[in-house]
Amino acid sequence: MPIDSKKVIEIASRLPIESNERGIMAAFGVYAAMNYNEFFFKVVSRVIQMLDYRTAEEVEKKLYDAVLECGYHTFHGARTSMHWREYILPMINSPEDEVYALVAFTNVFGIGYIEVEELIPGQKLVAVVKNAYDPGRYMEEYGPQPHGRCYMFSACTASYMDLVYGPRYPTGMGTFVSKEVSCRSMGDNICRFIAERIKI
Amino acid sequence: MLINFNPDLNILKLNGVMVSLHCHHYNCGLVNALEEMEGVDVREIIIQAAAEEFYVNFKNYMQQHLEDKTVQEKLRAAADLYRFMGFGRLNLSQLNELGGEACADSSYYVTGWLAKYGRRKTPICYLTCGFLSGILAAIYGGTVDKYRVEEKNCMITGHNCCEFVVLVREQCL
Numbered sequence: 001m002p003i004d005s006k007k008v009i010e011i012a013s014r015l016p017i018e019s020n021e022r023g024i025m026a027a028f029g030v031y032a033a034m035n036y037n038e039f040f041f042k043v044v045s046r047v048i049q050m051l052d053y054r055t056a057e058e059v060e061k062k063l064y065d066a067v068l069e070c071g072y073h074t075f076h077g078a079r080t081s082m083h084w085r086e087y088i089l090p091m092i093n094s095p096e097d098e099v100y101a102l103v104a105f106t107n108v109f110g111i112g113y114i115e116v117e118e119l120i121p122g123q124k125l126v127a128v129v130k131n132a133y134d135p136g137r138y139m140e141e142y143g144p145q146p147h148g149r150c151y152m153f154s155a156c157t158a159s160y161m162d163l164v165y166g167p168r169y170p171t172g173m174g175t176f177v178s179k180e181v182s183c184r185s186m187g188d189n190i191c192r193f194i195a196e197r198i199k200i
Numbered sequence: 201m202l203i204n205f206n207p208d209l210n211i212l213k214l215n216g217v218m219v220s221l222h223c224h225h226y227n228c229g230l231v232n233a234l235e236e237m238e239g240v241d242v243r244e245i246i247i248q249a250a251a252e253e254f255y256v257n258f259k260n261y262m263q264q265h266l267e268d269k270t271v272q273e274k275l276r277a278a279a280d281l282y283r284f285m286g287f288g289r290l291n292l293s294q295l296n297e298l299g300g301e302a303c304a305d306s307s308y309y310v311t312g313w314l315a316k317y318g319r320r321k322t323p324i325c326y327l328t329c330g331f332l333s334g335i336l337a338a339i340y341g342g343t344v345d346k347y348r349v350e351e352k353n354c355m356i357t358g359h360n361c362c363e364f365v366v367l368v369r370e371q372c373l
Contacts (some may be wrong), residue, residue, distance in 0.1 A: 009207045017221065022306035025286035029224035031312045033286035035220045035327075036257065042249035043230070047240055059237055066229025074223050108205070110212025110220035131209055133218065152226075 003113070005104035011087045012108045013077075029079025030070070033135075037110070037133040045138060045149075049083045053146065064151040071159030072173045075102050079163070095164050096121055102160045103127060114153055117192070122165045127157045130190045140142035148180030150191050157193040165197070174198070201284045214285070215264075217257050224312025231309075231326070232317065245324050250330025250335070251344055259338040271339060272295075278335040287327065295332075297340045299347060299366035302332055307362050310355045323354035325362050332364055345369065 017032060019025040023034040048056045078084055079102065088105075092098050096119055098143035106114050112133060118126040132150050139145075148154070158178035166172025178195035184185065204213040212219050234242035258278060266274050275292040282290050288307040294300045309324045329349040337346045349366050353359040 006207070009210075013205055013207055019286040021283075021284060021289070023283035023288040023290075024306060024311055030225060031286075031308060031315065032220045032221050032223050032310050033227060033312075034214060034221050034243065035227075036210075036214075036253045036259055037220055039249050039253045040220075040230075042221075042252065043234075043245055046245055046249070047234055047237070047242070050240060051237070055237070059233060060286065062233035062236070063230060066226050066233055069229060070223045070226035073225055107207070107210040108212075109222070110205070112209060113210040115209070116322065131211070133220075 003097045003100050003104070005100060005107075007091070008088055008101050008104035009107050011083075012105050015083055015108070024061045028074050028081055030074050030077060034110075038137070041134050041137045045134075049142065057147075060149075060151050064155045067152050067155035067172060068159055068162075069155045071106075072162055073170075075105065075159060075163055076103065076169050078102075078105055098164050099125065099160050102163065106156060111152060114156065123197055124184045125157055125193075125195045126162050127193045127195075129153050129154065129193075132184065132191050136190060138185040139187075144187050145183070145185040147186065148183030148191065150180050150183055150193070153191060154180045154193045157195040161195045161197075201281065215261050216258070217260075219285075224308075224316055228309065228312045228316050231313075231324070240348050246326040246347070247330040247333065250327045251334040252330075254334030255344040256334075258335045262338065272283065274339050277334075278339070280332075282328075282331060287331070290328070292332075295336065295366060299336075299368055302364045302366065304328065304355075304362040304364075305360075307355055310362065313356055319358070320356055321344045322357070323351040323362070324356045325351050325354055325364075328362070332366055337368065 015025045088101055103116050112129050112131045114127050114129045117128045134149050138149050158176045161176035162172045166175030176195045177198050178193050180193050182192045184191055202215050234240055279290045279292050286308055288304050290304045292302050295302055308324055313324050332349045333347045337344050347366050348363055348369050352365050353363040355362050
């Protein structure tokens with residue numbers, strides 16, 4: 001039975017992620033910063049609008065890779081933290097539980113609510129997000145998009161699988177690859193991501 | 201600073217505005233990815249987006265919380281906001297309506313970039329330039345593009361602190 005996601009979120013949201021007197025926010029082995037969602041939308045969407053389709057895809061691939069690194073390292077830092085060991089690890093009884101816990105843990109960063117729709121152990125994860133910020137803004141500003149714009153959630157979906165089913169950290173990044181198969185920016189009613197093991 | 205979190209939607213609001221937390225792998229990776237694209241002036245795009253966001257959001261914050269405060273108190277509140285968001289520590293005391301200089305002895309983008317990529321030869325604190333431009337226009341009045349900000353020295357290139365020069369754009373004088 002999957003772990004209690006609400007409980008994970010409740011525990012994780014109590015974490016003291018705060019900046020120090022020098023304005024630096026160090027947590028889980030990474031440096032975090034809080035920024036306006038609209039800032040990210042403006043920067044990325046304005047760049048994409050300046051580029052041809054192929055170049056825009058290249059940029060989004062690079063951004064996917066940046067988020068993959070972000071997710072891979074941050075979630076690893078989280079799952080090896082004392083807080084995780086004390087409060088969340090006791091709820092985890094299988095690798096699948098860990099996937100559910102990591103997905104739930106993502107739901108404290110303010111990026112929209114991600115949840116598991118389907119998990120095939122070691123092979124495939126389908127995650128969905130109903131309220132990602134960017135798709136609605138793309139529709140408002142630019143109309144329907146030719147492909148999904150949620151590289152952030154897409155990369156997160158792959159990073160969970162990399163960490164849980166890939167080779168031991170830090171060598172497992174890129175074991176899985178994720179694709180956004182539906183996106184609200186294209187007119188779909190939900191954003192859906194499928195991460196699958198890369199076939200060699 | 202007022203933080204509100206909705207756990208059912210994973211929505212985080214700072215003073216009523218949607219924000220999110222990201223690590224240096226993404227924040228610096230974003231800058232790096234865009235800088236690699238030919239023909240994209242990522243510096244200008246980041247400065248403009250940051251100026252717009254800090255302008256409108258700090259203006260609203262002042263209207264709600266700082267209406268009877270002095271300019272120096274508003275500048276301190278802006279520096280507090282910057283520190284709270286995790287961007288570093290800024291001294292804004294030498295700024296006035298005509299611009300001036302600001303300095304930072306701690307910078308998120310310098311710290312994050314050093315951790316991820318090491319040193320570079322050019323300044324990296326684009327967001328800070330936009331922040332300064334936005335909050336000054338909000339405090340002193342005028343359009344969002346009233347001020348032009350240049351990072352004269354940056355810790356990423358080996359200086360002791362990041363120094364920013366702020367000027368009023370000619371057409372705004």
